[in-house]
Structure formats: structure tokens, C-alpha cells
Amino acid sequence: MKDLEHLLREHPFASGLPSAALSLLVGCASNVQYEPGEYLFRTGEPADRFFILRHGEVAVEVYAAGRGRITIETAGEGDVLGWSWLVPPHRWLFDGRAITLTRAIALDGACLRAKCEANHDLGYELLKRVTHVMAERLTSARLQVLDLYGDGSGDVV
Amino acid sequence: MDEKTLRVVTRAALEPLPGLLRDRGFTVVGPTIREAAIVYDEIESLADLPIGWTDEQGPGGYRLRRRSDEALFGYNVGPHSWKGRFHPSDVLLFQAQRNGRDVEFTAPPTESPPVALFGARACDLAAVAIQDRVFLGSASIDPIYATRRRGAFVVAVHCTQAGGTCFCESMRTGPRATRGFDLALTELLGAGEHRFLVENASERGAEIADRLASRPASSEDLAAARAGVERARTSMGRKLDTDGIRDLLYRHAESEVWDAVAHRCLSCTNCTMVCPTCFCTTVEDVSDLSREHAERRRLWDSCFTLGFTHLGSGSVRTSTSSRYRHWITHKLASWHDQFGSSGCVGCGRCITWCPVGIDITEEVGRLREAEGSRAP
């Protein structure tokens, strides 16, 4: 089995990260696996981790009475899930549920925050990468609310 | 032009010309007065021409005025161009007949007697050449245009005066016609004799010219003709600086100039209707009450209408500013990319017939000013 450092380095999130920084990350990392239907996180719980997805598909959901579970988006291999660990009050704002068998690297939020405070170079490096993920998610969310296929894609007349 | 072959025909001796053309099977179409404007319509004889009339033209203004002489061609271009002859404003494309579950489509016969354009100006002949490229110049030929255009005889008239909205000199299409005609006339009114310098440019033109009583052109005749064309050249009512114009328009796809013109533009489509090169069309489908018979007609259309760019999701060009930009950019810029020339011939019709007097030459000037003010 590949070690954590190896698995991390292969993931786009950590690509190009200096070895020293990577080692610091590994110190906060653990391997996790979720069966279909299992929750990675639940709304309101402390956001003590985030996930670097290696395999599988995870739905980001919200529950609405009368409508049931609404999937806002899904994330999969190559994606990073969760930034609540970085933003106070460090609580999950959505549910994360595995749709298929999901393998991920969980990174401990408290551990990382402490290391980032102590090592601002690492903190800045990490922040850039998380910001990139957030920016992509925001763009996707904006496109999604446009409801592009609603009435704009038909043939004329 | 070889000046030695030029002949002079007096006003009286020109009289048989329309008849000679009709004898050869042509429907003769020339300038004539209808509802206080000089339009192109079928003419019987020279008497149908606007003899002794001229037109005063300016932005948003056109009116006829008597001349002090009996000139046959003492005016410039009116609201009609020749495009209606070759590219009709309303034409049947096909009829559809339902027989049970079958539908039969029938194209109407496209036969059309050849037409003789009598008194065509240089700008308008340039416009005909442009529409030839649009309808005949690609792999897909428009049979309606081809049939009507085929064998057309052209009697050109070199302009010896320019109108208030003329700028053919800027567009290098006139005032002298250089091609696209069989015969060309220069009307000479001075030296106590009303006469025409006649130039033939084709065998069939020569054949007809030979039947008119004429004399060789004197050096005075030639000098008068040259002076007439020169007078027109130097008295253009408008100028348009075409230097780098294609890129100028492309650079200003986004500009406040469009918003400014949109405040005045009524989107009335007049400019596109009178333009001799605008070629856009739409179609109209109708069926009878029994739903057994249907037909489809093709009508002139204008890029100034909202429906022109309609898609399932709505129209692409909803604002007047975007429609004006589209029209002028197509005319002066993208036309070069599509057809190898400007789409504007400098006839000035769009200026004259604009109800609020929007002037294409001024708008180009505004773009140049906008560019100048932004330059470092």
C-alpha cells in the first residue's frame, strides 16, 4: 500500500507542493474510507477536517422538510471537499454523503491550523490552494443558478 | 476609355434609345417621378424621365425642385435602387399542396424578361456588382436573382453633379461609372447644345449606339464631359475617411458611440430598405383555411428589427445600439471579410431617408474622434 505522502503527492491539490510542506501535511493526514450512504460530515457538526478525494463520489446535500435531501453538487476523484475547518466557527454547513465507495485522505483541521499559525509559509501555500478550490466552486455555483438548460439551448422558432 | 471612339448624340437624336432597347426584348426601367420622388420604374420614352427636375438631399430630407434647364439626368439617386429589380422585395419561394398524407412542393417558374437599366449611376452599378457577389458569387446561387439579373442591359449615366448626401468619391465607386454597363452617357448642357457623349462598352452596346445619329466627339465635348464629372467629384455633399475602416469598426465593438446613436435611431429600417446593397430577407408562411394549400414567400428584412435574431431563448440583439452597430459594422467592416469589398457604395440614401437624419459618415467620424480622445 502506498504511504500517505505518496498518495497526497499524486493528488492535484498537493501537486507541486514543496517536500517540507508536504511532510507537514502528512503529519495531519489519515486515510479514510466510506461505504455508499455513509456520511463524511453532517450539518452543524464541528468541521474538524477536510477531505482530499481519491476515489468515489460524494454528494453535498441539504435537507429540506417536504423536499427531502437536495443534492447541491457532487464531488469526486481529484476534488477537495470542505473549507469550514478554515473559517470560524468551524462547523459544517452541509451534509456530505458517500454515493459510491469513497476513499479519501482526511486532514485534521485543528492540526493544520496550528501548523499554519506557526509556519506562515505553509499557511499561505495552503490558503492559496484552498482559495483556488473555493473559487472554482463559486464559479460552478454561479453557472448552476443560471439554469442554462432551462430555456436557452433550443433550436430557433 | 478610348476617347477617339466616343460619339456625341444630340438630345433629339437620343429619343429612339428606349424604343431600340424595347425592340430587342428588354423591359426598360429608368428614373421617373412618382409621389414627389424620383424612383425607378418602367419607362416608355424619354418623356417619362424627370426632365427639368432635380433633387435636394440632406440628412433626413429629400425634395424635388425645378431646374432652369431641360436636363434628363439633372438629379442624383432617389429612394429606389436597382436591387428591387433583381432581388424583389416580395417573391414566392414555393407552394405546398397536401394530398392526403403527401405534400407536394412546387417552385414558381422563374422566367423573367430581360431588363434594361436606363440611367444607372456609378454608385448603383457598384451596388449591383456587390449583390452579384452575394447572390451569385458562392457555391449557392440564388435562382431568383440569377434569372432576373441574366442578360440585363445597362445604360449608365456618369454623374456631372453630386447630391447633398453623396460620397461615392470616398468609396471610390464614382462619380464616373467604370464597369458593369453596355452604354454610358454623359449629359452635356453647355455651349448652346443639349447633347450626350456616348461610350459603348460591349458589342450589343455598340450595335445600339450605331443606330443613333451621332457625330465624333470634339475636344470641346470631351473637355466638357471631363469637367462635368470633375464638378461632381469635387462637390460631394459628404466625405467618409475609409483609411483602416475595417479595423476601426472591429476595435469599437464596444463603444459609447453606439449608445449615442441609439438615442436618435428609431429602428425604423428605412436605411436598410433604401440601401442598394442590403440583402437580408425573411420568409412568411401562409396556408389557406382548409390547410390543404400553403405557400412561402421571401420578403426583404432588416437587421434593425427585434425579431431578426430571434432564438428559442429570445433575441440576440435586443438593444437599438447593438443593431446599429451590427448594420454599420457589417456594411463597412465584415463585408470586406465576406465579399472582398466594402458593403457601402457612398450613394447617401441611408442619410437622406433616415427620418432623424443619422449620417453614416458622421458616425464613422465620431468613432475616429472617440479613438483620438483615447489615444495617449
Add this chain to the structure above:
Amino acid sequence: MTSGASPMLPVPYRVQRRRQESHDTFTLELSRSGSAPGLEFAPGQFNMLYAFGAGEVPISISGDPARPDVIAHTTRVVGGVTRVLSRLRRGGTVGLRGPFGNGWPLEQSRGRDVVIVAGGIGLAPLRALLYALTANRGRFARIALVYGARTPEDVLFGAELERWRTSADVEIAVTVDRATESWAGRVGVVTALLRRLSFDPANAVGMICGPEVMMRYAAAELLSRGVAPDSIFLSIERNMKCAVGHCGHCLFGPLFICRDGPVFPYERVETTLRVAEL
């Protein structure tokens, strides 16, 4: 100057089959009556379909180019003409002119990774492409389809997608903007899926069809992955009345969509796409 047959005269075609693909989208399979030869077409081309007395619309060909005897068109009901077309049943007659336009760059894609991005009804002309690609699967390296639909109910051609995925080695990722609880697939926009897709950007061809906004973002994503701007192709839609470059309705900057397109390399349309209402 020879005039020949009018390019504006439709040819009668018979509806062989009508299929409801989703609540607002349907496919008409058309054939010429009698022993008339089929209609050869390239994937990405379109026809003008005339509904008796109602009018004519451009509709891309969604069928198999190897079957010129059955010409399939898939479209949504978005107006009067498409509504009349949608009410046709087997045996009904449609007037057809075409095929018009260019097609997807099949030759240029030989030996390369083919990344296809479809949005909504934009899958229709790409289905014709997928038929052609899978018919000669060995000529291409990786083939991937990233397809976004509005809801799970709007996902088109489910059976074909499944067949291409299981037996033609096509990587297929479907995503929807709005999921229902029963949907176990992906939710989100196609650009998010593109980000995850693995392919060789230096040797890939991108082909995109869908709403213009979606195409712009999809092209941007491919560019950021390193695909060259001359290797990304978009199919552009505009109003059309004639389809032969004479009516002026489809002008898109200097381009006639009907004659120069509808498929364009991104680099030719990039600046025009950026300006509103052009």
C-alpha cells in the same frame, strides 16, 4: 449563370418514427419516400425542416451518419414551428432542405484524445459525432463525453450513452443542475467534471455544444487544462431563414453560421463571443 434547382425548395420526407426523449424534447426519424437515395451528411451538419404552413427551422442531425436512409432530428419544443413538428406522427410529411454547414473535425481528431462537452439539447449534434467516432473507435485515443442536463428527467439518449460506455470504450460523465432525491448520479456543472477528467491536453481535441454561456466556460476550462485554442470546437446557434448565406440572419461577426459553421474553432469565435449582442 445557371440557376438550377432552387436551394429554397424543400423535399418531402416521411416521418418513420417519432420518439419522445423527455417532456419537451423529441426525435423525428425521416426517410425519403420510394427508392430515392439517402441523405449523406457529416456529423454536426443541420437541416431546415418545414412544417406545413407553419414555417421552417434549422435542426441539427442527431442520427447515425452511416444510415443516410434514416435522418434523425432531435429538438425541443420552443416555438410554433417546433410545436407543429412535435405533433407529427408516423406517416406524416415534413419538408426538408439540407444538409447544410460544416461538421465536427473528425479527420483532425484521428489518433487524438477526443473530449466532448454537451449541454442540454446540445447533445443532439454530438450524438451524430459519437456514432461516427464509435464506428471507427480504433482511430481515436481516449473518447470522453461530459454531459450536463437540467434535471435527471432531461437526460437524453440514456440507452445510447449506456451502450457507448459499456461497449465502445467511451468515458461518459453525466451531471445535472438540479437533482431529485432518486438521482444517484452527479450534480453540478460540466466544467467541474471537465476539471476531473484525465486526458492528454497536448494531444486532445475538444468539441462543445450547448448554451453559449456553458460553451464559453467549457472552452475556458479546456484552455486552462492546456488544450490549444485551435483544437477546441464549438457549434454556434443563430436565427436562420435560408441556410445558404443569403438571408443575413445568422451573421456572427464576419461569419455566416450557416455556411462557415455551425462548427468553429474557438480561436475564430472567441472575441465575437465575448461581446454582448454581437
